[in-house]
Amino acid sequence: MRADMLAPRGRSVELALAEGRFEDARVLAEELRRTFPEDPFPWYLLATIHRASAHLEAESAAWDEYMRRSETPVEACPDVGLAYEQRGESDQALDRFRRCADLEPNEPDRLTDLAGALERVGQIGEARDTYQRAVALEPRDLWVAGKLRELEARSMPSVDETDR
Amino acid sequence: MRPGGATWIGARIALVLFSLLTSLYAITASSTFASLHFLQPKVLPWIGAFAEWHGLLSWLWLAGLTAHVWAERALGPTARLLVAGLVVVGSVWAMVSSLRPVLPGLADSWHSLALGVLACLPVVGLATLDHLRACRYWKGADVQTALVASSAFESHMLRATALTCGVIALCYAIVALLRLQAAFEPELTPAVVAQSVLWSFCSHATLSAAVFLAVVLITRVGHGRPRREYLLTSGAWTLGLTWFVSRLLGKALGLSAQALALAGFVLALAIVGAWSGVGLACSRTSGWPRRALDVYLGTPGRAFGPFWQKISSAAAFVVVASSLAALAAVADWDDVVLETGVLAMWIVALGWVYRRTDTAPEISLVTLGALCALPLVASLSLQPGPDHARRLARYAVYDPSFRAVDQFVRRPARTSAFSRYLRAHTGLNDLTLRPVAVDLVDSLTQVERRPPIFLFVIDSLRPDYLKPYNERAWFTPHLETFAADSVVFTNAFTRYGGTGLSVPAIWAGAALPHKQYVMPFQPMNALERLLEVNGYRRFLSLDSVMEPLLVRSGSVTELDEGTETMDLALCGTLSELETRLASSDPDVPVFAYALPQDVHMSRMSRWSTPAGDYTGFFAPYAGKVQAIDTCFGRFLDTLRRLGLYDQSIIVLTSDHGEMLGEDGQRGHSYHLFPPVVQVPLIVHLPASLRRAVDVDPDAIAFTTDITPTLYAMLGYRWSPSSAVVGRPLIGESAAQRRGRRRDPHVIAASYGAVYATVSRNGRRLYIADAVKDVDYLYERASGGAWTERRPSADERAVAQFTIRRHVDQVARVYGVPDR
Numbered sequence: 006m007r008a009d010m011l012a013p014r015g016r017s018v019e020l021a022l023a024e025g026r027f028e029d030a031r032v033l034a035e036e037l038r039r040t041f042p043e044d045p046f047p048w049y050l051l052a053t054i055h056r057a058s059a060h061l062e063a064e065s066a067a068w069d070e071y072m073r074r075s076e077t078p079v080e081a082c083p084d085v086g087l088a089y090e091q092r093g094e095s096d097q098a099l100d101r102f103r104r105c106a107d108l109e110p111n112e113p114d115r116l117t118d119l120a121g122a123l124e125r126v127g128q129i130g131e132a133r134d135t136y137q138r139a140v141a142l143e144p145r146d147l148w149v150a151g152k153l154r155e156l157e158a159r160s161m162p163s164v165d166e167t168d169r
Numbered sequence: 170m171r172p173g174g175a176t177w178i179g180a181r182i183a184l185v186l187f188s189l190l191t192s193l194y195a196i197t198a199s200s201t202f203a204s205l206h207f208l209q210p211k212v213l214p215w216i217g218a219f220a221e222w223h224g225l226l227s228w229l230w231l232a233g234l235t236a237h238v239w240a241e242r243a244l245g246p247t248a249r250l251l252v253a254g255l256v257v258v259g260s261v262w263a264m265v266s267s268l269r270p271v272l273p274g275l276a277d278s279w280h281s282l283a284l285g286v287l288a289c290l291p292v293v294g295l296a297t298l299d300h301l302r303a304c305r306y307w308k309g310a311d312v313q314t315a316l317v318a319s320s321a322f323e324s325h326m327l328r329a330t331a332l333t334c335g336v337i338a339l340c341y342a343i344v345a346l347l348r349l350q351a352a353f354e355p356e357l358t359p360a361v362v363a364q365s366v367l368w369s370f371c372s373h374a375t376l377s378a379a380v381f382l383a384v385v386l387i388t389r390v391g392h393g394r395p396r397r398e399y400l401l402t403s404g405a406w407t408l409g410l411t412w413f414v415s416r417l418l419g420k421a422l423g424l425s426a427q428a429l430a431l432a433g434f435v436l437a438l439a440i441v442g443a444w445s446g447v448g449l450a451c452s453r454t455s456g457w458p459r460r461a462l463d464v465y466l467g468t469p470g471r472a473f474g475p476f477w478q479k480i481s482s483a484a485a486f487v488v489v490a491s492s493l494a495a496l497a498a499v500a501d502w503d504d505v506v507l508e509t510g511v512l513a514m515w516i517v518a519l520g521w522v523y524r525r526t527d528t529a530p531e532i533s534l535v536t537l538g539a540l541c542a543l544p545l546v547a548s549l550s551l552q553p554g555p556d557h558a559r560r561l562a563r564y565a566v567y568d569p570s571f572r573a574v575d576q577f578v579r580r581p582a583r584t585s586a587f588s589r590y591l592r593a594h595t596g597l598n599d600l601t602l603r604p605v606a607v608d609l610v611d612s613l614t615q616v617e618r619r620p621p622i623f624l625f626v627i628d629s630l631r632p633d634y635l636k637p638y639n640e641r642a643w644f645t646p647h648l649e650t651f652a653a654d655s656v657v658f659t660n661a662f663t664r665y666g667g668t669g670l671s672v673p674a675i676w677a678g679a680a681l682p683h684k685q686y687v688m689p690f691q692p693m694n695a696l697e698r699l700l701e702v703n704g705y706r707r708f709l710s711l712d713s714v715m716e717p718l719l720v721r722s723g724s725v726t727e728l729d730e731g732t733e734t735m736d737l738a739l740c741g742t743l744s745e746l747e748t749r750l751a752s753s754d755p756d757v758p759v760f761a762y763a764l765p766q767d768v769h770m771s772r773m774s775r776w777s778t779p780a781g782d783y784t785g786f787f788a789p790y791a792g793k794v795q796a797i798d799t800c801f802g803r804f805l806d807t808l809r810r811l812g813l814y815d816q817s818i819i820v821l822t823s824d825h826g827e828m829l830g831e832d833g834q835r836g837h838s839y840h841l842f843p844p845v846v847q848v849p850l851i852v853h854l855p856a857s858l859r860r861a862v863d864v865d866p867d868a869i870a871f872t873t874d875i876t877p878t879l880y881a882m883l884g885y886r887w888s889p890s891s892a893v894v895g896r897p898l899i900g901e902s903a904a905q906r907r908g909r910r911r912d913p914h915v916i917a918a919s920y921g922a923v924y925a926t927v928s929r930n931g932r933r934l935y936i937a938d939a940v941k942d943v944d945y946l947y948e949r950a951s952g953g954a955w956t957e958r959r960p961s962a963d964e965r966a967v968a969q970f971t972i973r974r975h976v977d978q979v980a981r982v983y984g985v986p987d988r
Binding site: 019024076114145147 | 659951
């Protein structure tokens, strides 16, 4: 029902976004946010617009607002952590990745994201444990197992700007 | 032939059936999907034969029609005119059909729809003659004196509808219990089943109360005026059937709303006209109707008979209902057979009860009201919670009447804005779109290394029937060997459910506009251009989808020439290919493509149950997969013998999966359920390449990634012209791999407004079905089992946003105007 109310108005935001008119999309999404103050979806739109227009600070703030309001905040994962990470705020990023993993403790992606963040801030022991939990959840996934092996083998990498 | 006699009825049914089949064929042809993928490939051979022999059959029909109506000229000048009109129109039709067969040439256009409407007119003409005959009698006074009092009729009707509801609900509950014996349904404990049966009775009672109230309304409005009552009754039948037929056609054919309304109305009018015409003619022999409903259901006055007769009649209902459900389980098209069977059972049961319940005492108005109000109030006030609704949905899989009635009673149709959006952007056949070049690389020039390429797209092949994907699939040993020195992409999905868009998208290596098809297709065909530029000799088994889209040139050799698409079999194709390869020039690189139909559901009637232990599998399907495996193994041996195996790229995949009885469904249609969207994808790389490339076989992969991967294997650097292009599955950077796993991906059905997002590296599937206006969310555990749960409002909003962004993106790339 709510999606039906939002959809016609959100449509103009989406069209602006599709055409690369990010400022127009942002203005329209802000208007939507004011009209539906309790609704998390306008924040999702804003976060997406900010990501597309590379406004990392606004993006991470929008994801936080989305997570605060949404009944399924995990929809903001892993983008919320990635946004903070790209801003260079490793602690904030780690906090968001942890939160995402807590929201879905049985989702291998959440654990892999957290393990990667832990690895990047040098918390190797916890990273290894987290990878091991992910491997236990998805034992047939060679990539996750490979990440664990890589962790053992190589030194800590720097944050990859293209890790999106 | 005396109207109402057995011969007359037989002849009438034959004449009407011919017209209705012709009409249905033409209406079906007006749907792009059904025309291209059902009629043209002759999925059901008897339908193809009907179209081809239609010219000759038309003459037989004309002869029967003339004999049938000739005597009706005695009814007066109007009847004479009508008879002359029917014979003249029939003669013209027969001549035209003989000179140039009309049905086989029908395409997806409004002409087909118009022909479908016109084909119903003879039925309406026959019905008009029947009514002219009846009118002569209805002008007499006997009808008035024969009428029964409204109060007595209403009591009769209440008993009839209530008893029908009981008979049908009980009959289908027994069918459900029988079917549950062979099913694994841990949630459906005896207590849950008992509770579900009660819900079923409640839903059936609600529907019967609604039917009863409609009849009461008609009898009150038409009180004392037989013709008005008859018109209202016929109008109600027509409206009801229009809704039913439009709904069925809408689900199965995906026509526009206007086309559905027109087709539904005309078919309903023809059916009601034929039915009432026969009813009126029979009334003359069995006693004139006392109420209008007698024309449709027969004249009351019979008895139920002794106990054994009642029991045997009830048993007959169970057997017929069970047989219809079994038939629908093996050969149905979006529940058309199932729901038509349920409606037929309802009508037959109502008629059976109606003719036997007119003698009991009258029921007071207060009792009538209370009996109707009770189920209506109950169904309005009782709404199942989410868990209960899920269990009811499981039970409904086995009780088709409950499924149909519950949809009617509890889930009134609603059209969300999102569904409207999806429908507006789907099936864009009314739009003229110019082809947009799909480029995967900056500059496409010939490369030095041109290995042989074999692309086998086995229509409807499921991964879980192959040993590389399922340890228990013991019947595919050759594929297991093949997989051992190939890359098995364990997490592959089709980009489109249904062959119509899936296979062209594989060739394009990109998502396509939802149109069948943008012509010429060549600029969008990235794979064909790759082969052309590199001078490949192409061995193509041309199916009905790709045949019009591919360019014929001197370098193309057709395999399976003269074979109908539905008869394309991998063994035959590979035998011919083996011979061709043995004599081909070793200096010219070769490419082969086939879309064999061995395991397509349309061939199910030809399958037999093989010997061997196929426990846990659908044995007839598994048997065909085993046959495929054997032929494929033989083909690989030939490649080894020719020295081609180690240097070849061999891709084995499918265009979509198949429902093999999950939730009582078979086939693929426009479904995007997990068994339909998951596909096998096994890629054999040349030995030199195998050591050099980096692959993530457990990352999500799509059929549209195949062509970009072929480009990459030939050494091209991927540089796509748009964001809707697939991505190579080899040589991706770490960031690209992470993106592949993290990003949500959108897939669509070829034949209907059904879209889905696949996210979390293929572990979550959100399906938005705008045909039925429902959505589903599935999640996959690490063992591979999918479970369904209700999406939250936020999950739905995000998934729908992802779908809209993708649809918008495709629209922008291909120049589709916003709709």
